Amino acid sequence: MIFRPLKYEKYAQKAVDKLQESQPEFRTKFDTDNYDNWFYNQSSETLRLYNNDKEIYFKYIPVGTFSLNTNSWMWAWANEDSVEPRKFRTLKIKEFGEKKNYENLTKSHFCGDKYTGWELTAIVFDIIGGIGTYRVISEHLEKYFLLTEQITKEEAEKIESELIECSVHGKIRKAFICQHLNTKQKTGFEEAFETYRGMELGEEDDFQAWCSECEKERIKTDGWNEESMEFAKIKLVCERCYFEIKEINV
Ligand SMILES: [Zn+2]
Ligand SMILES: [Zn+2]
Incomplete structure (x- = not known):
């Protein structure tokens, strides 16, 4: 058979x-x-x-x-x-x-x-x-x-309270970027870990990215410290804004 x-x-x-x-x-x-x-x-x-x-x-x-x-x-x-x-x-x-x-x-x-x-x-x-x-x-x-x-x-x-209200994209997950990243110019895009759109994150993980200049500072100070953090002035954006910025940088 x-x-x-x-x-x-x-x-x-x-x-x-x-x-x-x-x-x-x-x-x-x-x-x-x-x-x-x-x-x-x-x-x-x-x-x-x-x-x-x-x-x-x-x-x-x-x-x-x-x-x-x-x-x-x-x-x-x-x-x-x-x-x-x-x-x-x-x-x-x-x-x-x-x-x-x-x-x-x-x-x-x-x-x-x-x-x-x-x-x-x-x-x-x-x-x-x-x-x-x-x-x-x-x-x-x-x-x-x-x-x-x-x-x-x-x-x-609780899940909703962890979202951010973006004026463009609505209520959505948050992400963190340095003050230099934007949707208009290429600044380099360094990440805490490799990400993709819609990615599932662990409890402790956040989308985090910074520019090439911040990366130089970070390396100079051997990782993030007060000085490099001051240079980066990390701010909050929404997940979709994050990936729009990422896309113009790759
Ligand atoms: Zn930066
Ligand atoms: Zn947005």
Whole structure:
């Protein structure tokens, strides 16, 4: 007998069945059908469902979006407009797809139908795991979430309080740069560690960058000290401003 790996359709159906089995329990437990409003915050990856008299918060991983205009799917990892740090978790599905040769899991965009979003969300639920899934629709765009945990209002507020309000980009994660870095001229761009857009940061980590002149001072003083810090006058910017500056410097 020759063993053949499950074809994509079969695998996808299994994942959909699995989600359909557990999703009702999730919906009952959190009563998710009885909220009229939703709000999600990309930077903190929190989804809030609410009514006048009650609300509930979840942490989420973005799965992807389905455009009802173009009938096409886009994986979260491929969405350059998204600032959600954990969108890169969905690369795990891409890796799996590459191993199995499942095109829908490896291509960033492709055409689909009204089942596509749920099918791919079911696969993400199967591979990454979570407490449930959710979808919101605004205008022509369906957005799919993998919900990883319920959080309290206080926890959601704490995550939000660590964000900065940028006049250009809105409420978003913060970053630190020296006073010389700007979006108009190349100044060099030295970082505490190699970064990329939407990168997930550890508790202790921050985006931090400084210019070539600051780097010279830093080396002169054998690392940051009062003197080199005074030269750098580190200031706060938003994550997107940070990467805009980084891009003109590379
Ligand atoms: Zn500097
Ligand atoms: Zn900004």
